[in-house]
Amino acid sequence: MMSARNETLKQWLAAQLDGEPFTLAPASSDASFRRYWRVTHASGTLIAMDAPPAVEDCGRYADLARRFRAIGLNTPEIHAEDREQGFLLISDLGDRVYLSQLNDQTADDLYADALEALAIIQSRGPLDGLPLYDADFLRRELGLFREWFLEAHLGLRLDADERAMLDHVDDVLIASALEQPQVCVHRDFHSRNLMLTATANPGVLDFQDAVVGPLTYDLVSLLRDCYIVWPAARVRDWALGYRQRARQSGLLAEEDAGRFLRWFDLMGLQRHLKVCGIFARLNLRDGKPHYLDDLPLTLDYVRDVAGRYAELDGLSRLLAERVMPQMGAST
8 A cells, every 4th residue: 555655755756757657666775764766767767765854854965965976976966855845856876786796806996996985075075064973972872882782682781890891992982083083974884885886986875974073984884894794904905005095195194004903993893883782773663673684793893803902801801791692592
């Protein structure tokens, strides 16, 4: 049965296409409340975004799409918009998601294109009007790990010492993030949001939550992706290659490789702790259990980094003694 909102969307699309016949088919799904439909009509295909205004802001997406296209990124073109109803009609970047195209043979070329796009975001991306990824913002995100993953998903009760230890971990991660150069951050720059297209690569999606934040955030999102894993030596080479690019472009001062890799590691840990909480919340609150399938890899990243830094020993013990024994029964 066609929902009332779907019917409203169809009527809006009919008006945008001047009555030209069209068909709708689901195009993709993501972790938000947005829905995407592929609109097929005589002239080709477009994508309709349905972003309920009570929970999503399609206007922010439209504004940032235009700002990013203006600096040379391959983001969708906005063909029509109705911000009040939460509808956008945008160009179709196809269905070849990076994740489905990546393998040992293609990775160097695809990541080279992705890192070129990242360099554009960081060197030319908008800063004005974007939220600051400041200490309070970072701490709120880190709180998702405790609230949704440890407590709600695993059912753990943390004692005072464990809570104090996690406060210390938060402090370490936040200090590392804030001492980095602050740039335009896509904030979800990974293989499910990058597209292999017939024109410029990559196509870039899901940029509406962009902020001003740490230089290594998008880099580690891409290279320590929650949906695909690469050998540590290969990731290190890609990361240090980007460090050299950032130095040459003036984004980064003469930071030594060790400090840069520490930033990279700790930024990844912040992101992966947050993502553990988000995956648990998507299951428990939003009824999307398939995200739990991606928890094991995400936790592997957390355990690896926590085990390599002395100031994170408490987190490493918590994971070994309390988290991992619970995982088999909870996921």
